[in-house]
């Protein structure tokens with residue numbers, strides 16, 4: 001079907017189809033292109049409708065100013081800017097996260113880590129316990145805030161080296177009504193943390209140096225380098241992070257870290273060499289995406305705390 005021309009008094013449906021056709025043409029040949037979804041997100045955002053609600057409003061006419069806004073956004077999308085960067089927000093765990101220059105766009109794959117932590121807590125009968133959570137490299141706060149939204153008695157600290165990210169995470173916590181239970185600090189991983197946590201989570205940078213240049217432009221040009229660069233083999237952060245667990249993980253605590261495709265064997269090994277029980281969880285594509293570490297020796301007692309010192313508030 002030929003998409004309707006611009007300027008013909010667009011309805012929601014005609015605008016959506018025209019934008020989808022423009023985006024399909026601009027991304028022809030890209031495997032992971034989603035022109036229909038992108039068009040729904042752009043039109044829906046401009047009109048204040050969710051992508052699913054949009055279909056209920058298909059016959060409404062679109063005010064010309066909104067049509068022009070959507071057209072400008074579509075031109076940016078066609079030039080390779082991700083939808084989340086155009087709109088300045090991304091949904092993660094069905095929650096809305098504002099983004100800024102210093103934050104990674106949270107990825108659906110990372111929901112594997114959230115689901116793994118919740119499943120492990122359910123298995124231990126601890127979902128309703130007064131838990132403490134530490135999120136290292138918190139970015140937009142996606143992991144910590146998703147967990148807090150599911151764990152009514154938990155409190156948490158998110159740390160990022162990027163002050164911009166820590167500020168954005170704090171804004172997200174307040175916007176999501178979780179500001180009382182989430183605190184954000186600027187710091188170098190857990191260097192300045194004293195106290196032990198029931199749950200330590202991290203999605204560290206894990207792109208290998210050789211792969212950085214091959215990343216899609218949407219990632220390479222729009223996600224912060226600090227959030228991506230995992231050193232020569234992509235595994236540079238894990239040894240230090242795992243070493244630090246001895247000082248920050250409660251005796252019955254659990255750590256969950258995200259990994260890249262093909263990294264599971266070596267990261268599991270790093271965890272086991274340090275005396276942890278280690279297991280992996282797969283994402284929806286079947287890729288081992290999350291590693292869980294648990295101290296082997298069953299120690300008695302649970303330290304609640306997580307007192308942060310010598311770190312700057314954003």
Ligand SMILES: C[S@@+](CC[C@H](N)C(=O)[O-])C[C@H]1O[C@@H](n2cnc3c(N)ncnc32)[C@H](O)[C@@H]1O
Pocket residue numbers: 102103104105106107110136137138139140141142143159160161162165187188189202203204205206226227228
């Ligand atoms: C892959 S991103 C993950 C962001 C977020 N947790 C998520 O899953 O969407 C890695 C994060 O680690 C942060 N980071 C990098 N080096 C760091 C360091 N030395 N100390 C603390 N955070 C760091 C980056 O700024 C970035 O926000």
